[in-house]
Amino acid sequence: MSSGSSIFRRRMVAGAAALAAAVALSACGAKTDAGGSSDKAAKADTSGDTVKVGLLNSLSGTMAISEVTVRDSLKLAIDEINAKGGVLGKKIQPISEDGASDWPTFAEKASKLIREDRVVATFGCWTSASRKAVKPVFEKNKSLLFYPVQYEGLEESPYIFYTGATTNQQIVPALDYLKNQGKKSIYLVGSDYVFPRTANKIIKAYAKANGMKVLGEDYAPLGSTEFSTIANKVKASKADAVFNTLNGDSNVAFFKEYKSAGLTATSMPVVSVSIAEEEVKSIGSQYLAGQLTAWNYYQTTAGAANTEFVKAYKAKYGQGKPTSDPMEAAYTSVYLWKAMVEKAGSFDPEKVKAASDGITFDAPEGKVTVDGASQHIYKTARIGKIGTDGLIEQVWDSGKAIKPDPYLKGYDWASGLS
Amino acid sequence: MSELSGLRIRQLRVSFDGFKAVDGVDLDVQPGDLRFLIGPNGAGKTTLVDAVTGLVKAEGSVLFGDEELLGRSVHKIARSGIGRTFQTATVFEELTVLQNLDIAAGAGRGMLTMLRRRKDVPESVARALETVGLAELADSPAGTLAHGQKQWLEIGMLLVQDVRLLLLDEPVAGMSHDERQATGELLERISEERTVVVIEHDMDFMRSFARSVSVLHAGKVLSEGTVAEVQADRRVQEVYLGHAAAGDVLDTAAAPAAVQEA
């Protein structure tokens, strides 16, 4: 008995010591909060020759494929700005954090960037879920996030600038295009998450008001790669077109199945809103040629600013790397932030916000303007057709930059949506 | 100590995918008997014990006292006072001898007792430790016991379980001569208060300790009686004892298997 208990005691003591060590480990690199605990908003550090900005992207996990390209193009913009002297005379020092495709991790890393690294602004996030996860963190700490991806709208956070398209700059124009092409019925296919479900809600409202029929609506779990049943249903519906909000791997399986079912871009075109140049590369133009996409930017978009952007990107990351809409929006977001800071003459988030309205930038997609009220930007909608060479050729654009309307207040048919 | 009960098996049949492992066995074991079941490999001995203890499904009838066992689940049969051992000693190797016995003693314990710590050694456990001669090793992990000691521990577990019928599957396989002798004497003592059935290939051991013997062959009872009666049975000699060497072969074959699995 007694020998047993002494062993146990030593074990517990050792355990406690180890626990203490673990605690010390997690303290590594920790800085104590200077301002004390009552200070709610962490103050960004602008005292030195450099200012830190956060880059918050998934560098691992399922979303890494897409988000790494965004991080790369953010770095490109930062390098360019630093080469030309920085912002307000200070060099930008990017702090890159991995959101690991996991929403709580995004929240944790956002918090770290703001409170530990004291960044002046953060760029990143891709999925709506990750944006929703970090939104309270940025609001709580009164720090700015620049979000570069097209999304489902219905959001205006005072501390987020949205440089990707909201629904009235991507989905609604795409529907207008289909309507003008004489498509009377559509079938909705999407991955099972927030963006497709919300987008489809808007599409259904639009269809109802515009005399289009929605013949079916199917969602596949994210990562799902078995699409034979959905292809059957789509085929049986005999719709005029398919509106596709699938994400990632699912697109590959869907288009392979689509072609196998004998459906083609001429018999039943598919409009996709999540397929950019990079995705085309991984699916294969064999399956995609002739299908449509809706974005605000393509690698082929005309203009000197884009030629330069594509050239710079390829020079930095390799000739084989295509540029895409979210990458362009991310690149643009850094320049927009720079312009706001310079106009405000300060890195202070409140002053930057106040200075944001009307800021313009000659972006690769064309001239963009910040709408200070919604903190979204004016963007031109573009419909593209995927060519046999894997590039996307613009077949239609909205002519002018569309004013962002995240809550679709300007559209009567959308009044019941939120 | 509870009252002695006997075992009464009628027309027991067990088949595996058409193969009749036990094919209409009638068997009576009197209360307090020390019965040996012998027979060549594949005769159905172990399957018979499996059927009685609920491990395999069987047809027919198995009465213990006047309780019908067939159709009950394994642990319910165990609770009605029947315990068994396996060809390979299966004790809980990571628990101590004492803990092994304590678990065996505890099937009837209530929730509260279970959730508390063992404060002292229950009396039945202490007695069993003495009976099987493992008192010295009470705090050793069972995994460190020698092969023979594990078999004794298993028997001890049946004692604290307070079973009225012990079914032992080759308890002396792999034991030294002295250990066999000790085990045999232990079984004799136990059978004063309980009914014991032993499956055994060791003919010497059988001859020394069996009170009665049943010979199984091809899923049926071939012969039954005292050692002398069975030995005198021509049919038994033919299928089994007749091949003089058969018993020896079986003995030596059993040994390495036991060692390997220990």
Next chain:
Amino acid sequence: MTDSRMPLLTRIPLVKGHSARARAGFAAAAVALFGLAPLALSDFRLGLLAKYLCTAMVAVGICLAWGRGGLLTLGQGVFFGLGGYAMAMHLKIADAGPGNLPDFMQLYGTATELPWWWQPFANPLFALAATVLLPMLVAALLGSFIFRRRVKGAYFAILSQALTAAFAIWLIGQQATTGGTNGLTDIQGFFGYDLNDPVNQRMVYFVIAAALLLLMALARQLIHSRYGELLVAVRDSEERVRFLGYDPANVKLVAYVVAAGMAGLAGALFVPAVGIISPAMIGIVPSIEFVIGAAVGGRASLVGAVLGAIGVAWAKTALSEEFPAAWTYFQGLLFIVALAFLPGGLASLVGMVRRRRAARASEEPSPALPVGEAA
């Protein structure tokens, strides 16, 4: 048939503990958690530690179910999620205020009032009880089916993994009422306390630390009770236990249900600590990550499992920040090394060193403890 006689390597003797000494150990842990950590760590790091401690709470249950009971549950995410959602549902209702719908329902849903299955969670007592009881109830239902039919070993592991996948898919599919992939986010208050206030965040940390110690004490009591001995017996030879007159299904069920309750509590406390619960915490990958911590530290050792869970969670934060690719290799290596070559986890290293030292000190062979792998 499968692995009821898994020759385990976790040859850690069941030590007869002395509760006074154990209390000293717990006191030391309490000092570390309540004294040292808050002093040494910034608010941000303390928040991280709170998150790690939540995974450690799950590890306590895994230690019991897997380390002691041999039930490799690759589905703890289900119970973590149930607890987390139960808590978050209440907090969302409370945030919205009486008569209002939680924000995401207004965005994605069409309902004008709370779905019926949300309504009970408006009651704080119901929600609190549900965080623990709901996972336990689900585990009891599942377990009584699964164990009674003797689904075990790898079958059980695969089934539990499939269940967690199914649960995550279901949650995601119900966007209007569960928030879909987003989960329940933007949680502001915790029973009247503003979670944005760092002081309250600290309080949440203390609650979590206290809960962890409580669960460890509970698990320790169970492990050292007669039940704990029986559980090990069931792990090592289920059939044998059955022949002793026990129903092993019940023995396993208790461990499974308790582990589920612990995961549920962990999930519930994760919500105020991180401010979000989402299906990302529930699927196959997070469920298996709960297991790896316990495996590295030592699945059968309570302290080992807890430290392993904290250590792995910390390593994930630290390494994935700098080297995301290397982290994946490292994680893979952890699985391989911990399970193939050090199945008792780090705790078994401590044991080995101690035995060697004891042997040297007494110049006698060490007490007969079988070391290494059988068979």
Next chain:
Amino acid sequence: MTVILGQTFTGISIGAVLLLIALGLSLTFGQMNVINMAHGEFIMAGAYTTYVLQKSITSAGLSLLIALPVAFLVAGALGALLEWLLIRRLYLRPLDTLLVTWGVSLMLQQLARDIFGAPNVQTRAPDLLTGNITLIGGDDPLTVANSRLFILGLAIAAVVALSLTLRMTSLGRRIRGVVQNRDLAEVSGISTERVDRTAFFIGSGLAGVAGVALTLVGPIGPTMGTNIIIDAFLVIVVGGIGQLKGTVIVAFVLGVLQSVLEYSTTVSVAKVLVLVGIVAFLQWRPQGLYTLRTRSLV
């Protein structure tokens, strides 16, 4: 009517994919009673083999045909290596094996990412396999995709080849001997070590073949294995250990069930329902559809 027939065909084609994935798994699970979580990554290895071969062989059809045996060898070699390095050391520890092979699968995925990049890669399918044939013409035609027919044919061929190997060759007899009674097999002079490794080689090789087939219908990327492997495990669990017929029947039944439920509900609900069905099934047959009876007691 066409819908019902169409969904049945779809189900059979889903089942064929499942079967092809699960076939090798069934062999390794039956052989050593271990769940190999890295099986999905062997499938991935097969798919990447196709991709690499297409870089040097431009004809899509020819490269696909060559990829079949090459992928078998590549994945088989990986499997044998895994068996030799790790799994044989974990004999009788199925749960540890499961987690260890999960670790291996993580590392293999990352390796693929480092070699081929994180994004999916594309392969070209031969034109013959991207079309379809019409079974019932008319207004509501019933068509079957050629790629699916190819996979069905491949799955049947694999089953036939495997079962002939198991029945007719001495290797097969040795494998079956070990599956039924390892100790006895060992005592009778069979080198169980060599049989184990060979079985693992064949089982993993079949995963490679499945990977080649999957390039026709799904994405080719580092995570392609994990996305489909759980379904394959369920096939094995429900089918039972060590018997091909269980795997074959269950793969097709699950495929049809999945496709019918998907059609009548949604994909998510179908997945959940199938799982609930599996739990219910295991209540009825806890060891799966078919089990080998052995006389081992514990």
